[in-house]
Amino acid sequence: MRRAVLSADGEPSAVAQTVVDSAEDVPMLGTHVDATLDWCVGVGRTAPRVGGGSTPALWEILAGTAAMNVSAARMLEPHLDALSILHEAGVDLVAGHDEWGIEQVDAGPDSSWGVFAAEGPGARLDAHNSAGTWRLNGTKPWCSLAGHVSHALITAFVDDTHRRLFAVGMRSAGVRPHRDEWFARGLSHVVSSPVDFDDVVAVPVGGIGWYLSRPGFARGGMSVAACWWGAADGIAAALVPPASSEHADQLALVHLGRADAALWGARATLVEAARTIDDPRPGVDERLLAERVRAVVSDAATITLAEADAALGPAPLVSDHDHARRVADLHLYLRQHHGLRDIARIGRAVASVGR
Structure with missing residues (x-):
């Protein structure tokens, strides 16, 4: 299996290598949800965080997991994101630091986490403070693994x-996925x-509006x-054998070349972004x-998916379970990108500064 690497020397970081290797020992990785979440909790105890020189290693962990199994990466990413959010707020459950008192919802180092911040038509979740205790009432849409994770932000x-x-305990009375x-x-x-x-006890983390402004x-x-x-790199790997065959024609090489060039450019973009985060410069709009x-x-x-299809x-x-699953998983995962609406935000930002 190819390894997703973002380091300058072309070698995966030791921590990323260890984590991805450990995923191979998880029974039914990505399909046995509870076993995969247990693995995510273990990874979270030692995984690096974005920033401070650790960004490439973290992204290699996520990309390497996605190259192996997209669903597993889709479970790992929000768990690690939740731990990073808590760390920003002054909470480190492994070290025993808890500035906001989330132990009130029985959160601890063995908790598995989701992050539920989406909004949608016809659904609204409200929080009310009653006698010093916050309680949640209403409906929250798009809550991934709500029936499996122990806690959520x-x-x-x-x-x-x-x-x-x-912070809320997802196994509390009144929580109904x-x-x-x-x-x-x-x-x-x-x-x-x-x-x-329905009247679920929750603990605030950060001030009003902090989640989006942090x-x-x-x-x-x-x-x-x-x-x-990482998921696309795993799909591109399937293009190598037919392009390497003695019977390969020019088209097989073109398909591989187009996918490789696109992914090389994406890797270069991630590398530059990691450098920018780890060595922040004044004026950078993250x-x-x-x-x-x-x-x-x-x-x-998207290019890789199209080239693989062609x-x-x-x-x-229809005959390769792993490939078919990886393609279907990535197609849906990419819908977290909102296409032209997200591109329009780039154009608006660039136009506002005149460059």
């Missing part, structure tokens, strides 16, 4: 317009359904892009950086 409205982040509403063929084991909350918000979006890149990174990587992954035809989509 979740945004809720504290008035008509403002939202705040809360919707059932039988996930018909996806991609990421079929990463069920993302609405969840109803520095790490944009960095989390780039970590998702690292997963896309939100714009994240939009650019996600656009470049999304385009590269080069390999329908056979592996």
Whole structure:
């Protein structure tokens, strides 16, 4: 299996190598949800965080996992993101630091985490403070693995317009994930359904509006892009054998070449972004950086999917379980990128500064 590498010397970091190797020992990685989440919790105890020189190693962990199994990366990324968010807020459950008192919802070093911050029509989650205790009521859409994770960081409205982040125990009374509403063929084991909350105790993490305004918000979006890149690299690996065959024609080489060039450009973009994060310079807009990174990587992954379809035809989509699953998973995962709307934000940002 090819390794996703972002380091300058072309060798994976030791921590990334160790984590990806450990994934090979997980029974039914990505399909046995509880076993995969247990592995995610273990990874989270030692995984590096974005920034401070550790960004390439973290992104190699995510990309290497996605190259192996996209669903597993889709489970690992939000768990690590939640730990990073908590760290930004002054909470380190492994070290025993808890500035916000999330032990009140029984969170600890063995917790598995989701991050639920999406909004949608017809669904609203409100938080009310009653006698010093915050409680959640309403419905939150797009809650991935809500029936499996032990805890979540979740945004809720504290008035008509403002939202705040809360930690909540997902096994609390009054938490009811919707059932039988996930018909996806991609990421079929990463069920993302609405969840109803009925007077559920929660603990605030950060102030009003902190979740969206914190520095790490944009960095989390780039970590998702690292997963896309790793998943696409895993698909591109299937183009090598037919292009290496003595019977290969020019088209097989073209398909491989186009995918390779696109992924090389995406890798270079991730490398530059990691350098920018780890060695921050004045005036860098990390939100714009994240939009650019996600656009470049999304385009590269889309090109790779198209080249794989053209080069390999329908056979592996119907006869190769791993390839078919990887393709379906990545197609759905890429829908976290909002296409032209996200590109428009780049254009708006560039136009506003006149360059």
